[in-house]
Amino acid sequence: xxSSEITTTADTPGWNRIRMIENPNVRYGLVVIALIYILWxxxxxxxxxxxxxxxxxxxxxxxxxxxxxxxxxxNLLVKGMLESIQMALAASLFGMLLAIxxxxxxxxxxxxxxxxxxxxALIVLSRTFHEIIxxxxxxxxxxxxxxxxxxxxxxxxxxxxxxxxxxxxxxxxPGQLEAIRATGASFPxxxxxxxxxxTLPRFLGVSIYRLDANIRHSTVVGIVGAGGIGQVLAxxxxxxxxxxxxxxLITIVTLVFAGxxxxxxxxNYLR
Amino acid sequence: MTVSEHAKxxxxxxxxxxxxxxxxxxxxxxxxxxVAVWAVSFLDLPWFYFLDxxxxxxxxxxxxWPPDFEFWETLMDPLIETIHIATLGTIFSFFIAFPIAxxxxxxxxxxxxxxxxxxxxxxxxxxxxxxxxxxLFVAIFGPGPMAGIWAIAFRSIGFMGxxxxxxxxxIDEGVVEAIEATGASRLQVLLFGILPQVLPVIYGxxxxxxxxxxxxSTVLGFVGAGGIGILLYxxxNQFQWQEVSLILLTVFGVVLISEFVSxxxxxxxx
Amino acid sequence: xxxxxxxxxxxxxxxxALSSVSFAVDExxxxxxxxxxxxxxxxxxxxxxxxxxxxSGKVMLDSIDVxxxxxxxxxxxxxxxxxxxxxxxxxxxxxxxxxxxSGRLGYVSFWRAYRRKFPPxxxxxxxxxxxxxxxxxYQNTRADALSGGQRQRVGIxxxxxxxxxxxxxxxxxxxxxxxxxxxxxxxxxxxxxEQGTPALVNIHDVAxxxxxxxxxxxxxxxxxxxxxxxKEITEDVLTEIYGEEDWSLTIRKVDEEDEDTGSKxxxxxxxxxxxAVAG
Numbered sequence: 001x002x003s004s005e006i007t008t009t010a011d012t013p014g015w016n017r018i019r020m021i022e023n024p025n026v027r028y029g030l031v032v033i034a035l036i037y038i039l040w041x042x043x044x045x046x047x048x049x050x051x052x053x054x055x056x057x058x059x060x061x062x063x064x065x066x067x068x069x070x071x072x073x074x075n076l077l078v079k080g081m082l083e084s085i086q087m088a089l090a091a092s093l094f095g096m097l098l099a100i101x102x103x104x105x106x107x108x109x110x111x112x113x114x115x116x117x118x119x120x121a122l123i124v125l126s127r128t129f130h131e132i133i134x135x136x137x138x139x140x141x142x143x144x145x146x147x148x149x150x151x152x153x154x155x156x157x158x159x160x161x162x163x164x165x166x167x168x169x170x171x172x173x174p175g176q177l178e179a180i181r182a183t184g185a186s187f188p189x190x191x192x193x194x195x196x197x198x199t200l201p202r203f204l205g206v207s208i209y210r211l212d213a214n215i216r217h218s219t220v221v222g223i224v225g226a227g228g229i230g231q232v233l234a235x236x237x238x239x240x241x242x243x244x245x246x247x248x249l250i251t252i253v254t255l256v257f258a259g260x261x262x263x264x265x266x267x268n269y270l271r
Numbered sequence: 272m273t274v275s276e277h278a279k280x281x282x283x284x285x286x287x288x289x290x291x292x293x294x295x296x297x298x299x300x301x302x303x304x305x306v307a308v309w310a311v312s313f314l315d316l317p318w319f320y321f322l323d324x325x326x327x328x329x330x331x332x333x334x335x336w337p338p339d340f341e342f343w344e345t346l347m348d349p350l351i352e353t354i355h356i357a358t359l360g361t362i363f364s365f366f367i368a369f370p371i372a373x374x375x376x377x378x379x380x381x382x383x384x385x386x387x388x389x390x391x392x393x394x395x396x397x398x399x400x401x402x403x404x405x406x407l408f409v410a411i412f413g414p415g416p417m418a419g420i421w422a423i424a425f426r427s428i429g430f431m432g433x434x435x436x437x438x439x440x441x442i443d444e445g446v447v448e449a450i451e452a453t454g455a456s457r458l459q460v461l462l463f464g465i466l467p468q469v470l471p472v473i474y475g476x477x478x479x480x481x482x483x484x485x486x487x488s489t490v491l492g493f494v495g496a497g498g499i500g501i502l503l504y505x506x507x508n509q510f511q512w513q514e515v516s517l518i519l520l521t522v523f524g525v526v527l528i529s530e531f532v533s534x535x536x537x538x539x540x541x
Numbered sequence: 542x543x544x545x546x547x548x549x550x551x552x553x554x555x556x557x558a559l560s561s562v563s564f565a566v567d568e569x570x571x572x573x574x575x576x577x578x579x580x581x582x583x584x585x586x587x588x589x590x591x592x593x594x595x596x597s598g599k600v601m602l603d604s605i606d607v608x609x610x611x612x613x614x615x616x617x618x619x620x621x622x623x624x625x626x627x628x629x630x631x632x633x634x635x636x637x638x639x640x641x642x643s644g645r646l647g648y649v650s651f652w653r654a655y656r657r658k659f660p661p662x663x664x665x666x667x668x669x670x671x672x673x674x675x676x677x678x679y680q681n682t683r684a685d686a687l688s689g690g691q692r693q694r695v696g697i698x699x700x701x702x703x704x705x706x707x708x709x710x711x712x713x714x715x716x717x718x719x720x721x722x723x724x725x726x727x728x729x730x731x732x733x734x735e736q737g738t739p740a741l742v743n744i745h746d747v748a749x750x751x752x753x754x755x756x757x758x759x760x761x762x763x764x765x766x767x768x769x770x771x772k773e774i775t776e777d778v779l780t781e782i783y784g785e786e787d788w789s790l791t792i793r794k795v796d797e798e799d800e801d802t803g804s805k806x807x808x809x810x811x812x813x814x815x816x817a818v819a820g
Contacts, residue, residue: 034362038359041358044352045355045359045415045417045420051412051415052412054412055411055412058412058413059411062410062411085310086309086311087310089307089310090307090310090311093307093310128486128523129486129522130486130489130490132402132490133490133503133519136504136507137331140331141328141331142324216397216398216400219399219400219403220400220402220403223402223403223494224493230403234406237406249403252399253399255398256394256398257394
C-alpha cells in the first residue's frame, strides 16, 4: 500500500487530542461559568480575607488549648465509647433484620408491582433526610438519650442494607428463579433455596460495613442529644474543654480506623 | 450388589457441612446472638416508650400538615446559601483531595512514609463527620457559612481521596510501562499514563460527593455553620411544625434534583 | 396425557407469540420442536407449565387445565413436569447435591428445605441419578465449578428427581459444543425410554432433532406448520418453516441414521457412561 492510498481521517495536518468534552465552546464556557460562580457565591456569603485572617489567631489559640489531649476523664470517654459501640451493634442487628423483608419487597422480579413501588418509595424516603433530622424527630418523640440514637441508626441501616439487597436480587440471573419455580416450590422455599445462597455473602459484607459506618454516625446523632460519644463531644465543645475534645476526637478516629480494619478483614474472609 | 454395598453406594443421608463445621457454625450463631443481647440490654432502652409511639407519631404528623407555604420567602436565602456551601466546599476539597489521592496510592506515592501520611490524612478526614468538623470550624471562624464550607471540604477530602486512590491503584499497569519505556519523566508518566485512566473516576466522584454534600449542608446549620439548618432548628424548637414540614419538603426537592443531576452527569461520564 | 388446545399468547407489547397452537402427547416419546428464532418455541414450552401465562387456550395435563388452575394447584402440577434449560439454571453457589435435591422442593416442607434435611429416599435417589448421568463423586462440588456439559447433566438429573410425568426441555444443547450436544441428547433419549416419560424438546439444530426424536413439530411465527416424523422432513418443509436456503446439508441422510439412535427402546448403552465421565 503506497502512502497515497492510505486514507486520512483529518483534512488538516496535525492532530487533536481527545477530550472529555469535545466542544471547545462548552469546555471553556464551563470553566468560565465555574469561575464566575465561585466569585459571586463567595461574595454573597461574605467570604473575605478579613474573616479568614481573623480566624487564624483563633485557630492557633484553639489548637494550643487542645494540646496536650486530656485523657484524664477517661471513664466518661470509655462510657461514651461503649455506648456508641452498643448503639452501632444494636442498630446493625435490627437494621439487618428489618432490611430483609424490605429488600425482598423492593425487588421487582419477586413481588407484584404495587408492593415493589411501596417498598421503593419507603427506601427513598428514608434516605433523603440526613440522620440528624431523623435524630431530632426521635428525640422529640422519645426524649434525649441513646434510644433516639439507636432508632435513627436503625432507620439509616435499614434503608442502606435493603437498597443493596433489592439491587442484588434484581441483578440475579433470572434463569435460576425460573428453574426453582418450575419445580413447584412455594415462595418461601424459593427464598431459602435460590435467593439466599446468592445474596447472603453480599448481605453479610454490607452489614459488616454498615456496622462500622454506624459507629461513625453515632458520633453525629449524639450532637443533638441522642446518646453515644457524640454527646460527650458536643458537651466538651460547649464548655470549651478543648483538650478533652481532642482526646475524644483521637478516640473516635482510632475506633473508626480499627473498625474499618476489622470490617474489611471479615469481608475478605467471607468472600 | 449386597444390601450393605448398596447402602454405601447410595447413602440415604447427605450433609453439606461436616460435623466440625456444623459445630463451628452454631458456635458462630451463638456468639452473634450473645453480642446482640449484650448490646441491647446494656443500653437500658425504655421499652415501654414504644407502646404509645404510634400515637405520638400520628400526632406529630397531623400537626405538620399542611405545610406553611407563606414561610417560603424566609426560606429562599438560606436555601441558596446551603447550595453555595455544598458547591464551594466540594470545589475547595477537590483541589486538595486530588494530590493527596496520588500520595495515598501505592503505585504513585514516593515511599512508604508518604503513603502512610496520605492514608492517615484520608482516614482522619473520613472518621470525623461533617457536622463534627462543623463544630470545630465554628469554634475557629465563628458561626456562619465559612465554617460550613471548611467542614464540607475537610470531610470530602477523605471521601474523594479514598475512591480516587483506589482507582489509581487499579489502573492498567501495561499503559504505564509502555510510557516509561519511551524514556518519559515521572511527571510525564503521570500525565499521559495514569491521569487519562483516572480522570473519569475523578470527575464522577466529585459529582457524587457534591450530591452527598447537599444533604450534609442542610444540617450544618444545627451547629451554626450556615445554611437552611439554622432555620430548621429554630422552627423545631419553636414547635412551628408547619414551617418544619415546608423546610423538609424543600430539602426533599433539592436532594431529588441534585441526585438526578449527579446521576445524569455520572452516566454521561462513564 | 398432555393436550394443548388452541393456545394463544399475546405479549403486552402487542407481539403475538403463539396463535392457535394445538397438539397432543400420549406415549413415551421424544417430540422435537423446531423453528426460527422468535417463532415462539420458548414461549410455547413455558406456557405448558405456566412460567408464561397464556392469553387463551387450554393446557390439559390429564384432566387438569394448567392454564387456569389456582396458584396452589399450579405448584402441585408443576411438580409433575420437569424442566431443563438452555442455560442450565443451576443455583451456582450451591453444591451439585443441593441442586439435585432442589428438584424435590415441591414435595418437602419449608423446614426440610431450610435445613437441607431431605427424606432418605430422596437422597438415595439423588446418588443413583448422579451415577446414572455420569457425575459420580461430584456431589459436594459447587455448581459453578463444573463445565457446561456437566452442568446440563445436573440439570437433567434435577428434572428427573421430580419423577415427572413429562419433561420440558428448552434448547438443551444450544450452549454446548457438538460432541457434548450429542452426548446430552443421547442421555436424554435413554432416560426417556428407561423411565417412560415423554419429552418435549426445543431444538434449533434440525439434524440433531431428526437424529434423536420420534416426532417433530415445526413452528413458524407462532403457528404449527408441520407435524410429523423425522423422516418426513424434506427440503420443502424446511423452506416453509425457515425460509429459502440450501437445506441439503442440514437434513440427515437416511444411511447416517443408525449411528446415533442406537439406544432404542429396551437397549441400554453402557459404553456411554465411560464417555460421559471422560467428557
